[in-house]
Amino acid sequence: MPVDPMLASTLHGDWHPLFWAAATLGVYLATRAIHQRHARWWTSPLLLTWLLCFALALSLHATYGEYIKGTHWLVALLGPATVAFATPIYEQRAMIRKHWPILVVGIAAGTTIAIGSSWILASLLGLSPDLRLSLLPRSVSTPFAMAFAEDVGGIPELAATCVVITGLVGASLGELLLKWLPLRSSLARGALFGMGAHGAGTAKARQVGAEEGSVAGLVMVLAGLASVLVAPVLAFCMHTTL
């Protein structure tokens, strides 16, 4: 795509942070409106916003540094969003009190499969140790994943990207799986999204139902905590075996 040199040079000036924030928000609002009319997996706002912003950044020859300068506050909002999980969890406290053993089983199974499958698959495909370690924490939400990757010796930014791709893939995959798996309980439907696709999955689970949404949120947070606790142990094992 040919780029007007005038436009390109202005974009590298002082106001480009504002431009990237406005572009991201604008594309997001537009794709959300499209998704509300045509709810298909390929109209997912996360997918479309990512594709369109990436294409725009590529055609304007922008770097990640320039892009993130204007949009890091959006990533920072993940913090308050994590705090916000307290409300749905509190409102579903009766269900949690009743079913906590099931939730613990689900989280233990999910965390084991997540770490085990990433490691085995990455080894089978012959990926380098750096990449392999960055792939380990992809089932947990970004703030946890970056801490985890640092602990076991992966690359935090790459880990964050793997986390996002997992969310993207998982939110769509989960929707298909719901049609195929004979799941009667909202617990299983919620745990599927929360464990497999963290934040993106939780947002999708909230669309499936209120109970599914809060189970997914709870499972996501507990899985994140579990991985932060497991990371030092895993890091120790890695250093003794590698």
Place this chain on the structure above:
Amino acid sequence: MLRRTNILLSRNRLLQVVGLIAIWWACEALVQTLRLPVPGGVIGMAVLLLLLACGRIRSVWFSRGSAGLLDHMLLFFVPATMALLDHPELFSLTGLKILAVILVGTLLVMVGTALSVEVCFRWLSRHAG
């Protein structure tokens, strides 16, 4: 006065979001000074949950703001993915391999988690009743 705060907080979504940001901010500062290995947001969630459980805070003061933030959570992930701009080497066979690991891994995690929870649920409900 207390009554007015109550009404104002339970109706204004933006004020609730500001409140959630304030909690996160304070906890992030705490994590930084004490060098805790857990993200500030998680501490903030634990604190808010504790306050709610003690009855110090009413959940309507935060429920609308929380729903708003959680509805748009997908957007907050987008900027981090742009890190790929600085890694053109991943648009290759290695990138495809990573994608394959993520795809198959996520599928296994989802099926494994959902089935173990479902089996557990059915077993427990049969033996309870």
